[in-house]
Structures are given as structure tokens and as C-alpha cells.
Amino acid sequence: MFSDAWLIAAKDLRLEFRSRVGLNQVLPFALLVLILFAFALDPDRGLLEKATPGLYWVAVLFSGLLALQRSFAVESADGVSDALRLSGLDPAGIFLGKVLSVSIQLLILELMLGIGVAVLYGASISGWFLLIPTVVAATVCIAAAGTLYGVVAAGLRVRETLLPLLLLPVLAPVLIGATRAFEAALNGTPSEGWPWVGLMSVFAVVYMVAGIFGFGPLMEES
Amino acid sequence: MEPNDPNFRSGKVPVVHLRGAVALLGRFPALAGIDLDVDRQRIVLLRGPNGAGKTTLLRTLAGLLPISSGTANVLGVDLVTDRRAVRHRVGLLAHETGLYEDLTVSDNLRFWTKAAGADMADADAAMARLGLDGRLRDVTVGRLSTGQRRRTSLACLVARRPELWLLDEPHAGLDKDGRDVVDELVRDAKAAGATIILSSHELDRSIELADEIVTLSGGVAIENGGGNVL
Amino acid sequence: MTTENTGTGNVANPDPGPLSTGSRMTGVLGGLCLIALGILVLFGLFLSPADSNQGDAVRIMYVHVPSATVAYFGCFLTTVGSAIYLWKKSQWWELVAYAGAEVAALFTALTLVTGMLWGRPTWGVFWVWDARLTSTAMLLLLLLGYLAVRRIDADYEVRAKRAAIVGLLLVPNVIIVRQSVQWWRTLHQPPTLFSDGLGSKIEGLMLFSLFTGFIAITMVFVWLLIHRFRLAWLEEQRDAQGLDAAIFERRAEGVPS
Numbered sequence: 001m002f003s004d005a006w007l008i009a010a011k012d013l014r015l016e017f018r019s020r021v022g023l024n025q026v027l028p029f030a031l032l033v034l035i036l037f038a039f040a041l042d043p044d045r046g047l048l049e050k051a052t053p054g055l056y057w058v059a060v061l062f063s064g065l066l067a068l069q070r071s072f073a074v075e076s077a078d079g080v081s082d083a084l085r086l087s088g089l090d091p092a093g094i095f096l097g098k099v100l101s102v103s104i105q106l107l108i109l110e111l112m113l114g115i116g117v118a119v120l121y122g123a124s125i126s127g128w129f130l131l132i133p134t135v136v137a138a139t140v141c142i143a144a145a146g147t148l149y150g151v152v153a154a155g156l157r158v159r160e161t162l163l164p165l166l167l168l169p170v171l172a173p174v175l176i177g178a179t180r181a182f183e184a185a186l187n188g189t190p191s192e193g194w195p196w197v198g199l200m201s202v203f204a205v206v207y208m209v210a211g212i213f214g215f216g217p218l219m220e221e222s
Numbered sequence: 223m224e225p226n227d228p229n230f231r232s233g234k235v236p237v238v239h240l241r242g243a244v245a246l247l248g249r250f251p252a253l254a255g256i257d258l259d260v261d262r263q264r265i266v267l268l269r270g271p272n273g274a275g276k277t278t279l280l281r282t283l284a285g286l287l288p289i290s291s292g293t294a295n296v297l298g299v300d301l302v303t304d305r306r307a308v309r310h311r312v313g314l315l316a317h318e319t320g321l322y323e324d325l326t327v328s329d330n331l332r333f334w335t336k337a338a339g340a341d342m343a344d345a346d347a348a349m350a351r352l353g354l355d356g357r358l359r360d361v362t363v364g365r366l367s368t369g370q371r372r373r374t375s376l377a378c379l380v381a382r383r384p385e386l387w388l389l390d391e392p393h394a395g396l397d398k399d400g401r402d403v404v405d406e407l408v409r410d411a412k413a414a415g416a417t418i419i420l421s422s423h424e425l426d427r428s429i430e431l432a433d434e435i436v437t438l439s440g441g442v443a444i445e446n447g448g449g450n451v452l
Numbered sequence: 453m454t455t456e457n458t459g460t461g462n463v464a465n466p467d468p469g470p471l472s473t474g475s476r477m478t479g480v481l482g483g484l485c486l487i488a489l490g491i492l493v494l495f496g497l498f499l500s501p502a503d504s505n506q507g508d509a510v511r512i513m514y515v516h517v518p519s520a521t522v523a524y525f526g527c528f529l530t531t532v533g534s535a536i537y538l539w540k541k542s543q544w545w546e547l548v549a550y551a552g553a554e555v556a557a558l559f560t561a562l563t564l565v566t567g568m569l570w571g572r573p574t575w576g577v578f579w580v581w582d583a584r585l586t587s588t589a590m591l592l593l594l595l596l597g598y599l600a601v602r603r604i605d606a607d608y609e610v611r612a613k614r615a616a617i618v619g620l621l622l623v624p625n626v627i628i629v630r631q632s633v634q635w636w637r638t639l640h641q642p643p644t645l646f647s648d649g650l651g652s653k654i655e656g657l658m659l660f661s662l663f664t665g666f667i668a669i670t671m672v673f674v675w676l677l678i679h680r681f682r683l684a685w686l687e688e689q690r691d692a693q694g695l696d697a698a699i700f701e702r703r704a705e706g707v708p709s
Contacts (some may be wrong), residue, residue, distance in 0.1 A: 079316050084337075170594070172629060254699045
């Protein structure tokens with residue numbers, strides 16, 4: 001299972017490296033979202049600064065959706081899904097590999113967005129000890145749930161509208177939790193943030209387990 | 223790569239054995255109760271009009287489609303109960319390429335070969351055989367011509383060394399040299415112990431190649447004949 | 453799922469099956485529902501007193517609270533039905549999951565509407581972001597996601613399996629969402645910024661009205677569930693029939709040799 005996961009993750013990352021869709025399209029989209037928020041919320045009245053943690057995570061969620069859509073779009077072209085079924089790769093391994101590759105792309109995205117909010121919204125970053133686990137937990141949540149619901153929607157004609165409908169309500173707790181944890185970190189009250197990291201960890205475990213067992217049956221019958 | 227059925231190991235049971243097999247595409251019975259027997263190391267040509275079920279038959283033998291009734295045994299595996307077990311032992315060359323368009327030829331070969339647990343040396347040999355080494359190795363698949371993509375898909379199949387080859391119109395999209403290479407590969411595979419089933423509209427060339435001809439129509443086989451009978 | 457003709461039909465005349473989703477049992481149940489609803493209206497609207505704080509608006513609670521409860525029960529059915537379908541491929545349970553989700557969605561919407569109707573006279577606004585209303589809105593969205601998957605244009609096995617995975621995760625999702633919304637809205641604020649609609653001292657006729665509300669709403673839920681289940685069953689049976697005819701026609705395509 002794990003060697004198959006490495007193989008898939010390496011393939012996905014190599015594919016991203018060669019096609020540069022993440023760099024050329026998803027990342028600019030993320031920055032664009034940050035800028036649009038500035039247009040929507042008057043930057044002079046301090047709204048942007050107060051809302052920064054939430055806006056950051058909303059931007060991550062929307063950009064993450066694009067990255068997930070892309071991750072599955074490459075598998076549904078040209079008979080690749082049949083070839084994957086015939087390959088003998090362990091479906092649980094394929095799931096883990098995709099989660100890993102999406103997570104890595106998300107982490108890079110989050111880093112860039114972090115620089116973006118520091119520059120564009122004037123946010124100052126502190127409380128690293130809480131920030132890092134929050135980012136890791138939230139990333140795994142988004143990647144695991146996104147990959148599971150991604151394969152539910154994969155291969156369907158309606159997949160582009162179905163995936164957001166399925167994923168965003170499910171990820172609402174992650175949005176709430178990550179935002180509150182960030183606020184706690186930036187306000188210097190980290191003890192309020194840790195319960196949220198715990199909640200996100202439970203979420204991540206639930207979806208990793210669901211994905212490992214559910215991915216195989218879902219890969220059939222496209 | 224252990225066959226499940228002890229009779230299979232001894233060669234007494236055919237590689238493919240179908241009796242009254244029905245395969246549904248949605249509600250449509252693409253295979254409507256087909257009977258078919260193929261022995262080991264035979265080259266079988268499937269012919270028939272469009273829509274007769276040739277592609278569906280090949281995909282069903284690969285274990286991709288479920289059998290809703292009847293008997294179906296491929297390589298000793300009962301497709302009705304456990305079709306997933308046969309998949310890594312067959313090689314399917316489909317209409318679609320089965321390649322990642324954003325990756326290069328050698329990326330694809332490496333990935334698909336490793337995924338099948340096969341040897342990288344076999345992948346390199348396959349690329350050489352199909353004229354894909356040299357300049358084409360590092361070209362993104364999206365930029366290749368149809369014929370070159372077909373060769374790449376074929377290379378991925380050859381590198382895996384499957385026991386059963388399922389080729390859906392293997393000559394289509396290839397120039398004369400390409401078609402000659404396909405014929406050579408098929409004959410070499412047979413000599414090495416594999417069984418080959420191919421569908422084709424290129425009847426002249428394929429009839430030369432085949433040991434047996436099966437004609438499909440309306441989801442069943444209406445004729446089984448020796449290759450030299452026309 | 454192997455398909456079988458349901459009875460005495462042959463290739464030319466497939467068995468038509470039952471023609472409606474009604475039966476003796478649902479007729480009786482429906483009658484009892486009407487009686488229960490009548491009693492609810494009697495007590496809820498007329499015989500029970502108005503609340504000292506909220507006035508007559510409290511009467512909406514007799515529908516609002518039971519609706520929320522049966523909606524959550526419907527979700528529970530969806531998850532259980534999905535689990536059993538994934539485990540045993542039982543179509544019966546899969547249809548229970550589907551029907552449960554649809555009826556639950558209906559009652560969730562009812563909960564939201566009654567909540568908003570209660571909120572207007574009580575708080576002055578139609579919506580507040582308190583934990584319960586927000587969780588209920590999220591519940592509706594989760595159910596709509598499940599239903600969207602269940603209704604895609606594809607074969608039954610494809611629809612059912614994908615929806616079942618989503619349905620299986622429905623209860624865990626609801627739990628996580630409720631927990632996170634609750635922490636969100638109550639950690640920094642006084643625990644009862646907006647007091648629970650019914651307070652803690654409900655008694656007498658008001659309690660009886662609430663009790664009647666539970667009985668009536670639950671009966672309506674069950675009645676709707678049975679009908680929706682049967683309707684879904686009939687839809688799937690209709691789609692599955694005619695296999696023998698299809699095979700016959702398919703083979704007839706063949707060129708005679």
C-alpha cells in the first residue's frame with residue numbers, strides 16, 4: 001500500500017511539475033481571491049485586518065477545490081482510469097498517494113498565501129507553536145475529505161458542480177476550527193486554539209480511514 | 223502470478239471459457255449470452271460489424287466489466303465472483319491511450335511499468351522495440367501523433383509481459399512499419415507462451431496472423447473458424 | 453444486482469407490479485395522522501396558554517422542536533441504511549437511506565422555516581447565527597449533497613454505491629459540524645444569549661401540546677417515509693424490468709449465418 005502511494009504521489013507531483021497548472025493557475029487564483037476580498041471589504045477601516053484569519057482560510061478552501069478538481073481531472077482523461085484499475089495498484093495506496101500529493105500542493109499554496117496576507121493585509125505572524133499544527137491538521141483534513149469526495153464525483157458529467165456541494169459543507173468545521181486557532185495564535189491566547197486542532201485531528205482520522213476503505217469500491221464502475 | 227484453478231496450471235482448461243455470458247452496459251446487454259473458448263498460445267481474431275460487442279468482450283475479459291449471468295473463466299479466475307483478480311495478469315490495448323498526456327513517454331513507461339510491478343529493463347526494451355527511444359523518450363504524450371501514442375500504449379503493455387493480450391484494433395492509427403511491429407510482437411508473445419485475442423477491421427493482415435477467427439454479432443459469437451478458412 | 457422478472461410475466465408482457473404506494477396500513481396510519489394533527493391544532497393553537505415571555509409565538513415550538521428531532525432521526529436512518537447497503541448490498545436498506553434523507557430534508561426545511569417564523573416576533577429578526585439554527589442549516593446542506601449524488605443520471609449500482617459512501621459519513625459529519633458550531637458560538641459568549649425557545653419550566657398544557665406535537669410529527673414522518681420508500685422501490689423495479697426482452701432484441705441484431 002505505501003509503495004503504491006509513493007508511486008502515485010510522485011507521479012502526481014511530476015505531472016504538476018511538468019504542466020505547472022498549480023503554479024500558473026491555482027496560485028494566481030488564490031492571490032486573486034485575497035485581492036477581491038480587499039475590494040469587497042474596505043481596507044481602510046481595519047475590517048481586513050480583523051478578518052484576516054478567516055479570509056485566509058476561505059482563500060485556501062477555494063483554491064484547494066481547484067487543486068482537487070485538477071487532481072481528478074487528470075485521471076479521467078483518455079482511459080487512464082481503466083488503466084489504473086488494470087494496473088494492480090492497491091486502491092488504498094492510490095488514495096494515500098493522492099492525499100499526499102494534494103497535501104504538498106496545499107502546503108505550498110498556504111505558505112504563499114501566508115506571505116500574501118502578510119504583505120497585502122499587513123498581518124503580523126506570531127504564535128508559531130500553534131500555527132504549524134493548525135496548518136498541518138487543516139491541510140490533511142482538506143486533502144483527505146477532498147480526495148474521498150473527489151472520487152465520488154469523479155467520472156461523472158456533473159463532477160465540477162458536485163464536488164463543491166459535497167465538500168464545502170463537510171469542510172465547514174475545518175474552516176471554523178482553523179480560523180479560530182489562527183485567531184488564538186495571533187491574539188496570544190493559544191490555549192483556546194488547541195481544542196480546535198484536536199477537532200480537526202479527529203476529522204482527519206475519520207476521513208483517512210473512510211478513504212482507505214472506500215476508495216477501492218468507488219474506483220469501479222466509472 | 224498464481225492461477226487460482228489447479229486445472230489451469232496443467233493446461234487442461236482453456237485460457238478463456240465463456241458460456242452464456244451476459245454483460246450489461248447500463249440496461250443494454252452488450253454481450254447477450256456469448257459462448258467462447260480460447261486455448262493457450264492461440265491468436266484469435268474477433269471480427270464483426272460495429273456495435274457487435276467486440277470492445278465490450280475485450281473489456282469484460284480484462285475484468286473491467288461485471289458479468290451479470292452465465293459462466294466466465296479467464297486464466298483460471300472466475301470473473302463472476304472475483305473479476306479484479308485477473309486484471310493485473312492481462313494486457314489491454316484499448317481505443318483510448320491510457321496515458322497521462324502531460325507526462326513524457328518515458329515518464330509514462332516508468333510509471334505504468336512500476337505500477338504493474340514489472341522490470342524497468344523490460345520497459346526500456348519495449349521502448350526500443352517500438353521505436354520510442356531516442357528523441358521521442360522525452361516528448362510529452364500530448365504532443366505525439368496518434369500513431370506514436372498507440373506505440374507508447376503498446377509499449378506499456380509489452381513491458382508488463384501479460385499472459386493474455388487483449389488488443390482492440392491494434393493496427394488502427396499505425397503506419398505500415400508500425401503494423402509490422404505489432405504482428406512481430408504478437409508472434410513473439412505467442413512463442414513466449416502468451417495468448418492473444420485481437421479485434422480488427424484490417425481483415426487481410428489479421429487473418430494472416432490469426433490461428434482462429436471468431437465472428438461476433440448481436441452480442442454473441444455466431445461463427446468460430448480456423449484461420450485458414452475464409 | 454441481477455435482475456429478475458417479478459412474477460408471472462413473460463417476454464412480451466412483463467409483470468406490471470403494484471400500481472400505487474398506498475396500502476391498508478398506510479391508510480390507517482394516514483387517518484391516525486390526521487387525528488393526531490387535529491388534536492395538535494386543538495391543543496397547540498387553542499387550549500394551551502400563551503407563554504409569559506414570548507406570547508403566542510411559543511406555539512410554533514410545538515412543531516419546530518419535533519421537526520428537528522425527526523430530521524435528525526432521518527439522517528440516522530440514512531447512515532444506517534447506507535452502512536447496511538455497503539455491507540450486504542441490500543437494496544431495501546439503500547432505499548430506506550434514500551427515503552430517509554429526502555423526508556429528513558423536508559423536515560429540516562420545515563425546522564428552519566418555523567425557526568425563522570418564531571424568531572421574527574421574538575428576536576425581531578428572521579435569522580441569528582446561533583448554534584442550533586446554524587447547525588440545522590448545515591444539516592440541510594449535507595442532506596442536499598447526499599441527494600445530489602443519489603440522483604445523478606447513472607445506473608443504479610453507481611448511484612447507490614456513491615451515495616452510500618456519502619450517506620455513511622452523514623452522521624459523523626453532522627456530529628462534527630454540530631460540535632464545531634456549538635464551540636464557535638458559545639465559547640466566547642454567555643451560554644444563553646438567546647434563550648432556548650421553551651425555557652426550562654414548561655409544564656401543564658404546554659407540555660402536553662409539545663408531547664402531542666412529537667406524536668403527530670413523528671407519525672407524519674413515518675407515513676411520508678413509507679410512501680417515499682415505496683415510490684423509490686417502484687421506480688427501481690420499473691427500470692430493472694425488461695432484461696429478457698432486451699437480450700432477445702440484442703441477439704436478433706445478429707446477422708443470420
